[in-house]
Amino acid sequence: MNSEGSRQPREIVMPGDLLEGEKLKPGAGTYVSDGKIFAALLGIKSVKSNYVNIIPLSGRYIPAVGDSVIGKVEDIGPSNWLIDINSPYPAPLHVNEVPWRVEFGDTARYMNVGDVILAKVLMVDETMRVQVTMKDQGLRKLQGGQIIEVSPSKVPRVIGKSGSMIQMIKGYTNCRIFVGQNGRIWLDGEVDNIMHGIKAIQMIEQDAHSHGLTEKVKAYLEQVSGQTAPRTE
Amino acid sequence: MAEPIMSEIKKGHIHKLLSTGKRVDGRALDEYREIKIETNYIESAQGSARVRLGNTDVLVGVKMEVGKPFEDTPDRGVLTTNTELIPLASPTFEAGPPDAGAIELARVIDRGIRESEMIDLQKLCIKHGEEVWINFLDIYVLDYDGNLFDACFLGAIAALRTTMVPAKENDKGEDYPMPLRHLPIQTTVVKIENSILFDPTLDEEKVAEARLTVTTDENGDLRAMQKGLTGAFTLDEVKQVIDASLRVSKDLRNLMV
Amino acid sequence: MSGMTTDIDLIDDNGIRIDGRKADELRPLKIEAGVLKRADGSAYVEWGKNKVLAAVYGPRECHPRHMQNPAKAIVQCKYNMLSFSVSDRKRPGPDRRSIEISKIISEALEYVVFTENYPRASIDVYIEVLQANAGTRCAGLTAASVALADAGIPMKDLVPAVAIGKADGQIVLDLNKEEDNYGNADLPIAMIPRTGEVLLMQMDGHMTMEEFDQALEYGKKACQMVYDVQKDALRRRYSVQAGNGDADDEQSQNNNSEA
Numbered sequence: 001m002n003s004e005g006s007r008q009p010r011e012i013v014m015p016g017d018l019l020e021g022e023k024l025k026p027g028a029g030t031y032v033s034d035g036k037i038f039a040a041l042l043g044i045k046s047v048k049s050n051y052v053n054i055i056p057l058s059g060r061y062i063p064a065v066g067d068s069v070i071g072k073v074e075d076i077g078p079s080n081w082l083i084d085i086n087s088p089y090p091a092p093l094h095v096n097e098v099p100w101r102v103e104f105g106d107t108a109r110y111m112n113v114g115d116v117i118l119a120k121v122l123m124v125d126e127t128m129r130v131q132v133t134m135k136d137q138g139l140r141k142l143q144g145g146q147i148i149e150v151s152p153s154k155v156p157r158v159i160g161k162s163g164s165m166i167q168m169i170k171g172y173t174n175c176r177i178f179v180g181q182n183g184r185i186w187l188d189g190e191v192d193n194i195m196h197g198i199k200a201i202q203m204i205e206q207d208a209h210s211h212g213l214t215e216k217v218k219a220y221l222e223q224v225s226g227q228t229a230p231r232t233e
Numbered sequence: 234m235a236e237p238i239m240s241e242i243k244k245g246h247i248h249k250l251l252s253t254g255k256r257v258d259g260r261a262l263d264e265y266r267e268i269k270i271e272t273n274y275i276e277s278a279q280g281s282a283r284v285r286l287g288n289t290d291v292l293v294g295v296k297m298e299v300g301k302p303f304e305d306t307p308d309r310g311v312l313t314t315n316t317e318l319i320p321l322a323s324p325t326f327e328a329g330p331p332d333a334g335a336i337e338l339a340r341v342i343d344r345g346i347r348e349s350e351m352i353d354l355q356k357l358c359i360k361h362g363e364e365v366w367i368n369f370l371d372i373y374v375l376d377y378d379g380n381l382f383d384a385c386f387l388g389a390i391a392a393l394r395t396t397m398v399p400a401k402e403n404d405k406g407e408d409y410p411m412p413l414r415h416l417p418i419q420t421t422v423v424k425i426e427n428s429i430l431f432d433p434t435l436d437e438e439k440v441a442e443a444r445l446t447v448t449t450d451e452n453g454d455l456r457a458m459q460k461g462l463t464g465a466f467t468l469d470e471v472k473q474v475i476d477a478s479l480r481v482s483k484d485l486r487n488l489m490v
Numbered sequence: 491m492s493g494m495t496t497d498i499d500l501i502d503d504n505g506i507r508i509d510g511r512k513a514d515e516l517r518p519l520k521i522e523a524g525v526l527k528r529a530d531g532s533a534y535v536e537w538g539k540n541k542v543l544a545a546v547y548g549p550r551e552c553h554p555r556h557m558q559n560p561a562k563a564i565v566q567c568k569y570n571m572l573s574f575s576v577s578d579r580k581r582p583g584p585d586r587r588s589i590e591i592s593k594i595i596s597e598a599l600e601y602v603v604f605t606e607n608y609p610r611a612s613i614d615v616y617i618e619v620l621q622a623n624a625g626t627r628c629a630g631l632t633a634a635s636v637a638l639a640d641a642g643i644p645m646k647d648l649v650p651a652v653a654i655g656k657a658d659g660q661i662v663l664d665l666n667k668e669e670d671n672y673g674n675a676d677l678p679i680a681m682i683p684r685t686g687e688v689l690l691m692q693m694d695g696h697m698t699m700e701e702f703d704q705a706l707e708y709g710k711k712a713c714q715m716v717y718d719v720q721k722d723a724l725r726r727r728y729s730v731q732a733g734n735g736d737a738d739d740e741q742s743q744n745n746n747s748e749a
Contacts, residue, residue, distance in 0.1 A: 014639055014724050015602075016647030016684060029644065031604070040604060040644040042724055057728050059642020060530060060549060062608075072240045084237065088549040088611040114241045127560050127609045146246040153642065186242070191249060195259075275621045276539060278574035288527040292620060294574030317582055320568070321545040321616040323528050328568055330583065371573040371582070373618070375543065376526045 010209055012057070013039040019052050029054030043153075044209065061087045061152040061182040063130045067121040070147065070180035071132060073113050078105045083119065086149065086182045089130045097122065097133035099140070116142045116186070118178055142178070145188030148198055150205045152183035157208040158201055165204065165214065171230020172221035173197040196224045236325050239439045247440055251428045258434065263481055265432040268488060270387065272395040280396025280411065286384040287434065290322075290376035293388035295396045295411075299359065299403050300367040310357025310366040314343035316374070316385060323377040339372065341459045342386050342419075345448035346370075349417035349456040352393065356412035359405055366398060379435040382446050386419040390489065416489060417456055418482040419448040422474050424464060429474060431481055445471070447478040451486070496672045500657035507669070509538075513662045514708050516652070516715060521633070521723035523640045529616075531641025533723065535633040538666055539623035541575075544633035546641040548613035563608035567596040567615040569630055575622045591627045592617075598631060598651075598680050598689035604644040613643060624670035625653045628678050631690060636720050640727065649689055650716035651680035654705040661701055663708045677705050683714040 013019070017039040019030060026032050029041040030052060039045070043054035063069070063085060071083035071091065083091045095102040100110055111117070118140055122133040134140065150158060159166050159179055170177050175189030175197045187197045200217050207213050222228060247257060254262065266287030275281040280295035302309060316339035318326045331339065346352065357366040370393070372385045396411040423433040423441035430437055438444075442464030448457040455475070460466065466474070501507050511517070517538030526532040529545035536542075552558040557566075569591040573580050584592075595617065603613060615637065617630035628651035635649040655665040656675035670676060675695025681688050697705065 012725055012728055014648065014721055015645040016682070031644075031646065033646075038646070040646070041642060042639045042728070043642075056642050058531065058640060062549075072238075074237065088551055088608060090551070114238050114244070116240045116242045128611070142242060144245065145242060147240060147242050191253075191255075194246075275541070275574055277576055277621050281574065290526070292572070294572065296574045296579040298579065315573075315582060319570070319616070319618060320547075320614070321526070321529065321543065321618055324547050324550070328584075369573065369579050371579075373572055375618075376528055378527060 011045045012043070013045045013054060014042045015040055019045065021047065021052065023050050024052045025050050027051035027053035029056060056153045058151060058153055061085070063087050063089065063091065063121045063124050063128075063182070065121055065124055067181035068178075069119055069121060069132065069182040070142070070178060070184035070186055071117050071119050071182075073111050073115045073117070076107050076111075076113060078107060081107060081111055083117065083132055085119075085121075085130075085132065086152075086184055087130070089128050091121070091130040091132045093117075093119065093132050093134065097131070097135050099134060111141060116147060118142055118180075118186075142186050145176075145186055146194050146198065147184055147186050148201065150183050150185060150201060152181065154205045154208045155179060155181055155183060157213075158185065158204050160214075165217070168214075168218060168230050169197055169200050169221065172225045172227055173200075174231060193225075196221065199224075236439060239436065243436060244440050247436065248426060251425055251430075254428075256430065257436065260432075262428060263431045263477055265383075265481070265485070266434075268387065268485075270391050270488060272391050278392075279399050280392040280394075282388045282391035282395070284384050284388040284391065286380060286387070286432070288376060288378035289380060289384045290374075291381070291384045291388045292373045292375055293385065293392040294371050294373075295392050296369040296371070297396070297399055298367050298369075299364055299405065302358070302362065302365040306354075307362035308358045308365075309354035310352070310368060312343065312347060312352060312354070312368045312370060314339045314346070314370040314372070314389070316342070316372040318374050318377070318381075322374040326374075326377070337459075337461070338381055338385060341382060341446055341457070342372070342389055343370070344459075345386060345417050345419050345457040346389060346393070349415045349448065349450045351390065351413055351415050351417055353412040353414045357398070377435065379433050379438050380421055382421040383419060383432060386448075387485070387488070390417065394489065415450045416486065417448050417450050418485050418489075419446060419457075420478040420481050420485070421446045422477070423462075424466060424470070429470065429477070431477070445474050447475055449479055449482055453479055494671050496668075498668075498672075500669055500672060501660055501662070505660075507657070507662060507666075509666055513660055514711070516664045516712055517666065519716065519719050521636055521719050523636050523723045523727040529637070529641075531637045531639070531643070533633045533636035533640060535629050535636075537625065537629045537632075538664070539621060540619070540626055540629045541621040542626060542629040542633050543618045543620060544630060544637040545616045546613065546634070546637045546643065547616075548641065548643070549608040549611035550614070552610060552612035557612070558610045561609055562605035563603070563611040563613050565596050565600040565603055565605065565613045565615065567599060567617065567634065568592050569595060569617040569619075569627065571619040571622060571626070575619045591630075594690055594692070595627065595631050595634065598649060599634060599638065601687075601689050602635075602646045602649055602682070603638065604646070607644055613638070622667075624665045624667045625678070627651070628653050628680070631680050632716055632720060636723055639724055647682045647684065648717060648720045649680050649682060650713040650720060651678060651690060652709055652712040652716055653678040654708050654712075656695060656697060656701060656705075661704045661708060663712055675701075675705075677702075677709070679706075679709045679713070681709065681713045683710070683717050686710070
């Protein structure tokens with residue numbers, strides 16, 4: 001079992017691998033057959049409170065209620081916009097779920113194809129019909145800056161424990177940064193700083209689970225920013 | 234399925250960088266991405282090459298068989314070029330016969346090779362009016378990240394340069410290397426607002442207004458050109474592109490040594 | 491089986507085949523995972539002289555729409571041979587053989603993929619044979635299985651496949667081109683080693699029941715060997731990323747951050 005601060009070698013498991021352990025219960029990314037627990041995904045084995053979960057190393061974004069996502073308007077209807085949230089399922093945004101009062105047929109006046117928004121996943125049903133909303137704190141249309149995409153499985157690492165990694169990048173680059181659960185990341189600031197922020201994120205994506213990653217990213221950011229410590233607001 | 238529309242943000246970022254002469258991946262406007270070429274990649278082909286241009290990856294094969302010449306050219310071998318944009322290479326490529334884009338790609342590459350007289354087709358005549366060598370140049374795109382024109386062209390010339398005519402298994406004597414006369418080099422640029430960029434990435438292609446492909450030979454002469462997309466080049470820009478192409482093609486030519 | 495005949499001995503008096511192998515030996519097999527950038531998952535297999543590339547896109551929206559299944563994802567596999575992959579150039583486009591092979595591979599993969607996780611979606615698998623030398627459908631399925639894992643698709647297990655045949659009256663494992671053309675039987679089979687479940691099987695030729703049993707024994711052992719190579723390919727691809735980690739990547743999935 002992993003404990004805080006311990007450096008356990010990461011065990012990669014793949015579909016069909018038997019997951020053994022006393023009193024283990026099947027968690028995410030596993031399946032049960034003949035009373036035994038097996039891995040269903042290519043990922044890293046992780047045990048928490050007796051539940052064995054597989055942290056995926058790859059895979060597309062599958063929407064979950066409450067996720068903050070960065071979406072792109074891909075189509076417009078008279079009473080909704082269709083949002084591409086980089087998942088197998090298109091997500092409609094209804095006129096009732098935006099901060100403006102939109103008349104029927106007037107949708108194009110507020111947002112058009114190609115616009116980028118920060119939204120939240122409102123609903124996902126059993127047949128994977130998804131709906132998103134912009135009616136929440138901080139949700140809005142995004143403008144300027146740059147967007148990049150990383151594998152959704154790397155998002156937790158980009159954010160870091162309690163946001164530590166992303167705060168560090170923000171501090172050194174003075175950029176505003178939104179990280180969507182769907183793997184899309186928006187950065188805004190001075191052009192050169194944006195490029196540095198992107199480079200730092202790409203470093204994390206490459207080496208997500210390796211030892212000393214935080215130090216490596218910090219060293220890079222110190223070097224390109226000329227700062228010895230991240231600026232804090 | 235067409236490429237999904239690029240977000241306004243990504244578009245804006247590309248334009249913003251270009252206004253100061255910069256590109257998203259840090260390259261200069263006339264710089265090519267890293268190029269890797271492997272020849273003799275496929276044993277079952279008489280000539281073959283796999284080319285990686287940045288993340289774009291293409292595989293080209295040359296198959297030769299004995300056949301009848303065309304009536305109007307009874308003393309020449311035949312070249313036929315085909316390009317397949319297979320679904321493996323991009324979420325936007327659909328299975329099925331080549332679409333207009335794939336056909337344009339094949340014809341532009343074919344034109345560059347044919348008009349430059351790269352292959353000495355007369356040396357591929359076995360019996361006047363009856364038997365000549367038929368060359369099938371088949372190009373497959375394996376991974377699409379922009380500039381298929383140049384990746385495929387590099388693959389085609391690399392494959393042709395290392396092709397061995399299979400005379401022995403066809404009872405036409407000993408095998409010999411494909412007879413070549415000239416070495417064409419092709420470059421492609423796109424125009425984004427007022428900037429001209431060589432070797433566009435996928436994202437740069439998505440915001441490009443116009444595209445110009447130029448093929449020149451080892452003597453610096455023009456052999457083929459193709460303007461694409463719905464925008465326009467001024468005459469000055471065209472001359473500018475041709476000059477730049479001659480300069481840039483020198484480095485590409487060195488890859489073929 | 492093509493019914494062709496030859497004067498050459500496919501197996502000599504010492505039980506050695508024309509490529510130097512013994513009856514129960516596999517051709518050299520190499521697998522690389524994650525070789526393409528745009529595909530969600532991919533794998534490249536070199537098996538003897540076969541060169542096969544597999545790519546996975548998905549789960550993604552199901553096209554054509556009418557094929558959508560509201561309860562689960564569908565697995566659509568397309569097997570294709572490149573024009574220059576064979577001695578006599580093959581015209582591009584699907585032929586009846588490719589369509590049949592596509593179907594049986596789709597069916598094998600559908601068995602192991604947890605399709606219920608992705609209603610209404612499609613998991614598209616593309617197998618392209620770059621160079622062929624007998625056993626391409628087995629190499630293709632082997633590659634496709636690795637590509638699916640590389641794409642993060644949840645599955646019961648990886649699926650190895652191999653062909654067993656009969657040459658000069660003897661059961662031989664993993665036919666090469668000559669043995670396939672001039673031999674007496676061809677039995678491609680895909681089997682999950684742990685459970686012994688057979689997901690793909692075809693046979694053509696002539697075998698006695700005893701010969702079939704022996705072929706199955708060869709197949710079982712070989713599938714385990716292929717399976718090990720598949721796992722090794724995935725491990726190598728991701729081990730650079732995994733390494734020794736800090737404990738701080740164990741936080742909850744729902745952390746998000748705003749400016």
